[in-house]
Amino acid sequence: MLGKSAWRWKMDELTEKKKRRRRRRGGNGPYKSFVQPVGTDEQEAQTGMLEAWFQPELLRRCTPTERYFVRLLHESLIESTETRHLDHCFTMARKAISYANTFLKAAEGKDDGAAKPVLARFRRALPAYIRNPEHPLCVRIQKNYTMCLLGTARMQLADFRGREAAEAFLALDDFPVEELLDYSLYALYQRDYVPKYIQAPLEQLIAGDPKDEYPAARLMQRHFVVHVGGTNTGKTYQSIQKLMDAESGVYLAPLRLLACEIQDTLNHSGVPCSLSTGEEEDIVPMARHIASTVEKLDLYAQYELCVIDECQMIADRERGFAWTRAILGCQAEELHLCTAPEGLPIVMRLIESCGDTAEVFEHERTSKLEYLPEPVALDEVEPGDALIAFSKRAVLEYADKMNAVGRPSSIIYGALPYPARRMQMERFLNRETTLLVATDAIGMGLNLPVRRIIFTADKKFDGKNSRELIPAEVQQIAGRAGRMGMYDIGYVGSLTGSEVIAEGMRKRVPVIEKAMLGFSDLVLRVEHDLLEVLKVWNAMPTIEPYQKMDITSYIWIIEKLKSRGIELSKSEYLRAASIPFEEKNAQLLDRFLEYCSAFSAGEGIISAPELKFDSLDSLELYCKELDLYYSFSRAFGYEIDLDWLHSEKSGAAARINEILITQMRKKGNSCRKCLRPLRWNYPYRICEDCRRKLRREGK
Incomplete structure (x- = not known):
């Protein structure tokens, strides 16, 4: 060795x-010695051979855009002057073969990305093919040249979200044909077309400063009263008292349930008040007050007073734009903003940018809030406590456990329809139940007589990942403990003595630095594909302290509609994408697409939902379908039988409430679909019959 x-x-x-x-x-x-110069005669031979290979008659069944783009690709190959080529030694012949195979894959619609740019490398190896015309690869290229160009064209056109953008770009007089070998069509589009033909017009339409998009509000001298404090500090209560004294006014809520609560409060106090949310509308005759969700604000209406609740939500990536829009654009003489302390700096920046006046009132809790460092066992839960879980399944399981030891519970979770939530809340308020088991849905604005908040977990699924609770979430929920006027002290604890909860109670919530910014209807005035305009708008820079909202759901919905061949105008696409529903729910999405297809086809009516099964899940889905039916009908001008709709919603909510009460009275485990009793050690959430049924349905 x-x-x-x-x-x-x-x-x-x-x-x-x-x-x-x-x-x-x-x-x-x-490699160096295999690059040789190409003579003029050989260049002419290359051009002649490409012309001979091109068969335009094969493109008769293609779209006009595809035919035109194929001709451009062919033209770019001819016009590019190749002065150097690959020699014919073994190594470079192998590369020529590799380039040829990659080019031929395009005819089959395959693109492995192994040799890019495909056309440029094919053009570089072209002399090798010409000098070996009898080679099997050269014969294949000769036969398939046109179809290879068509495959390349289709792959590049597929990069566009809409064909209208590609057509407009290809039709330009100064289209850079000579660069098609080195760059994809979409890359050239982003480099040459977007800045000049979309971004420039968009910048001219949209004001540089978002406040200038609301000229009517800028002509007013508005006065802001900012109420700052944590949960249960009375800031919303004082604002509502002012709203009752005003001649006209609007209350803007983060949740439909809060809007309903304020409408009831005003009507019971002798102040006629209407309701307007994305899912329902209740117009009271002669009412000059209205309670609505913040997205439903009418920017053209004038009010004496406006109350905007939970303004710290201005930082929310999906909904925060609505708070920004309301603060900048609401036409009210006096505006009362209710916010947590972390939202005060950003709110004041927006007010100052508008040139309006403001005063700030700080609200302190009248009841103390104390943290329980020791774990709270389930058998130590007391009447008036609220157990906080972070899924529907966990809520129902804990309610079952409490019922098993003689502690009837009210239930609140996100999928529970609002009328059913109200029924459950009323049972707790009327002492029909002694405990509340809820998700973090109770954290915002719901005033319930809760003495202790007990966290059952310190993690939640936020739609993307399972993560630990952040201090803002812990404090928002914990603040529900100790209702003003009922309990002098509120307590916060957890079943496990979680350090995450303890740390969340101690830590200071970071100050909000950005206000979310949404797009206006001005995007519709740009004469280009709506998806491309939205994408360009999203990429445009903003001034401080604004940040663009997340428009992923808008783009996803519009793409889904286009992929189904549903043709709408730009304003109709935007209107459809703005309809509130759970787009990730397959059944709701199918019904939404069915409605859009019916509208596109000019049908005069859309089918109303039908209840298929008398189960908890089916009733919850039915209520969501009714909300979608109402929202779509309102958005696209379909007639609605409101009496039937209210009757169905009330009936479904009553049935859900009845099922929940019945289920809580049962001992032991039960099927989440049909509520059939299950043995205590049964390993699944649903019974065997329901499992077989779901398997047959392919779910």
């Missing part, structure tokens, strides 16, 4: 031999 030094000597000797071989060949490596 050779030692280390012997191996090193042997490798040095081999390296020297390799260098001598390279010098004899006249170059430093195997």
Whole structure:
């Protein structure tokens, strides 16, 4: 065997031999000597051969855009002057074969990305194909040249979200044909077309400062009263008292349930008040007050007073734009903003940018809030406590456990329809139940007589990932403990003595630095594909302290509609994408697409939902379908039988409430679909019959 030094000597000797071989060949490596100049005659031969290979009659069944783009690709190959080519030694012939195979894959619609840019490399290897016309690959290229160009064209056109953008770009007089070999069509589109033909008009339409998009509000001298405080500090209560005294006014809520609560409060106090949310509308005759969700604000209406609740939500990526829009654009003489302390700086920045006046009132809790450092066992739960879980399943399971030890519970979770939530809340308020088991849905604005908040977990699924609760979430929920006027002290604890909850109670919530910014209807005035305009708008820079909202759901809905061949105008696409529903729910999405298809086809009516099964899940889905039916009908001008709709909603909510009460009275485990009793150690959430049914349905 050779030692280390012997191996090193042997490798040095081999390296020297390799260098001598390279010098004899006249170059430093195997590639340099294989690039040779191409003469004028050979260039003309290449052009003639490409012209002979091109068969335009094969493109008769293609779309006009595809035919035109294929001709441009062919033209770019002809006009590019190739002055150097690959020689025919074994190594470079192998590369020519590789380039040819990649080019031929385009005819089959395949693109492995192994040799890009495909056309540029094919053009570089073209002399090798011409000098070997009998080679099987050259014969295949000759037969399939046009179809390869068509496949390449289709793959590049597929990069566009809408064909209208590609057509407009290809039709330009100064289209850069000569660069098609080195860049994809979409890359050229982003580089040359977007800045000049979309971004520039969009910048002219949209004001540089978002406040200038609301000229009517800028002509007013508005006065802001900012109420700052944590949960249960009375800031919303004082604002509502002012709203009752005003001649006209609007209350803007983060949740439909809060809007309903304020409408009831005003009507019971002798102040006629209407309701307007994305899912329902209740117009009271002669009412000059209205309670609505913040997205439903009418920017053209004038009010004496406006109350905007939970303004710290201005930082929410999906909904925060509505708070920004309300603060900048609401036409009210006096505006009362209710916010948590972390939202005060950003709110004041917006008010100052508008040139309006403001005063700030700080609200303190009248009841103390104390943290329980020791774990709270389930058998230590007391009447008036609220158990906080973070899924529907966990809520129902904990309610079952409490019922099993004689503690009837009210239930609140996100999928529970609002009328059913109200029924459950009323049972708790009327002492029909002694406990509340809820998700973090109770954290915002719901005033319930809760003495202690008990966290059952310190993690939640936020739609993307399972993560630990952040301090803002912990404090928002914890603040529900100790209702003003009922309990002098509110307590917060957890079943496990979680350090996450303890840390969340101690930590200071970071100050909000950005206000979310949404797009206006001005995007519709740009004469280009709506998806491309939205994408350009999203990429445009904003001034401080604004940040663009997340428009992923808008783009996803519009793409889904286009992929189904549903043709709408730009304003109709935007209107459809703005309808509130759970687009990730397959059944709701199918019904939404069915409605859009019916509207596109000019049908005069859309089918109303039908309840298929008398189960908890089916009733919850039915209520969501009714909400979608109402929202779509309102958005696209379909007639609605409001009496029937209210009757169905009330009936479904009553049935859900009845099922929940019945289920809570049962001992032990039960099927989540049909509510059939299950043995105590049954491993699944649903019974075997329901499992077989779901398997048959392919779910």
